[in-house]
Amino acid sequence: MQLIIYVHDFSRQIGHSRAMIEVIDRLKPEKVKVICYTHDPLEQLNIKTDINYEFFKVPFTGLKPFLIRNLFFQLYTAVFESLWKEPEDTSISIGVCSFNGDIINIQYAHFLWEKLYFKATPVSWYKAIYKVILHRYLTLCEDFCYSKEGVRFVFLSDFIKEAIVKRYKVPKKNYTIAYSSADADQFKPTKVTREEAFEILKEKHPELSTVKTDRPCLLFVGAFERKGLPLFINKVPDHYELIIVGQPQKGSSFKIPTKENIHHVGFSRNINLFYNACDFFVFPTIFEPFGLVLLEAAISGMNILTSRSSVGASELLTGLPGVEFCDPFNSKR
Numbered sequence: 001m002q003l004i005i006y007v008h009d010f011s012r013q014i015g016h017s018r019a020m021i022e023v024i025d026r027l028k029p030e031k032v033k034v035i036c037y038t039h040d041p042l043e044q045l046n047i048k049t050d051i052n053y054e055f056f057k058v059p060f061t062g063l064k065p066f067l068i069r070n071l072f073f074q075l076y077t078a079v080f081e082s083l084w085k086e087p088e089d090t091s092i093s094i095g096v097c098s099f100n101g102d103i104i105n106i107q108y109a110h111f112l113w114e115k116l117y118f119k120a121t122p123v124s125w126y127k128a129i130y131k132v133i134l135h136r137y138l139t140l141c142e143d144f145c146y147s148k149e150g151v152r153f154v155f156l157s158d159f160i161k162e163a164i165v166k167r168y169k170v171p172k173k174n175y176t177i178a179y180s181s182a183d184a185d186q187f188k189p190t191k192v193t194r195e196e197a198f199e200i201l202k203e204k205h206p207e208l209s210t211v212k213t214d215r216p217c218l219l220f221v222g223a224f225e226r227k228g229l230p231l232f233i234n235k236v237p238d239h240y241e242l243i244i245v246g247q248p249q250k251g252s253s254f255k256i257p258t259k260e261n262i263h264h265v266g267f268s269r270n271i272n273l274f275y276n277a278c279d280f281f282v283f284p285t286i287f288e289p290f291g292l293v294l295l296e297a298a299i300s301g302m303n304i305l306t307s308r309s310s311v312g313a314s315e316l317l318t319g320l321p322g323v324e325f326c327d328p329f330n331s332k333r
Contacts, residue, residue, distance in 0.1 A: 007093075008036060008070075028049060028051065094107055106164065127253075156180060204268070219242075219243050231286075244263065275300035281302045
C-alpha cells in the first residue's frame, strides 16, 4: 500500500498531524508521500517505527494570510498532482487543504465552527470582515469537496460524523469512525513527584519561576478562544495557580490578565511533565472535533473539567472517574 498525504504542516507537535502519523505508524504502508509546506525531520516522525517517507514540498510556505496560504496549496496540488501521483496510490487529504483526496480525514467542520466563532473570539471590526470571508470560503470548500460522488471519509468522532453525514447525505459504505489515540508510553502516571516535575519545567520554562507549588494548580492547553480560556480565566480563585500553554488565535483581541497566579508558556515539547505537575486539567472548549489533549490528560491520571457538547473526546470520557462536564458559556466553577 502506498499513501499520499495532503497536509499543510506535518509534525507530531500539531494535533491533526500527530493523529495522522499515529494512524500511519499502525498501518505501516510500503511508502508514504507527504505533500506539504513543512514537515518534521524524519527522525522525529519515525520514533517507534521505520516508515518510508518521501516529501514533496509546496513552495511559498510563508504566504499570508491563511486564506491565501490555503488557496495556493489547493491550486498547486491540483495543477501538479502528476508529479507524485501513481495509479496504485491512495490519497488522503486532511480536510479541505486539497481537493485531490480519495479519502478525507476530517479534522474539522468549518460549517459548524462558522456559527460559533464570533461567540468565542473577540476581534476588531477589520479582522471580523476577514474572518467572515475566511469562514465562508472554507465552508464553500467543504460543500464542494464533501459533495463529490464516491469520496470517502474518516471521522474523529460521532458528533462530527452525524453533522457531515446529514449535511452531505454520505452513504454508510463511504465512511468510518476512527477515534484518535494517545501515546500511553509518553502520557501516563509516573513516579516523578510534583516537585520534581516542576523543578524540570522551571528550568525549561523560566515563565514558571514564580509558580507557588504549594497551591492547587490548574492546567490549560491549546488555542485560547476556541478552547474556552476567556470564558473561565477570570473565575480562577486567587489561591489557585493557573498554567496556560498555548497561543491566542491570530486576530484575537483577548489578553491574558496580569495576575501573579496566572502563568503563560507559549509552546512546550514537555506537555507530559505539565500533566504530572498540575492537579486539574481545565478545558471548557466550545468546539472540538476530537481533543487529543483530553485523552493525554486522562491517561496521565489528571482530574478533568471539560465540555460535553461538541467535543469528540468527551464521547470516550463519559463515565470515567475524575472527569466532570460543564457548559463553557455558563460555568460557575
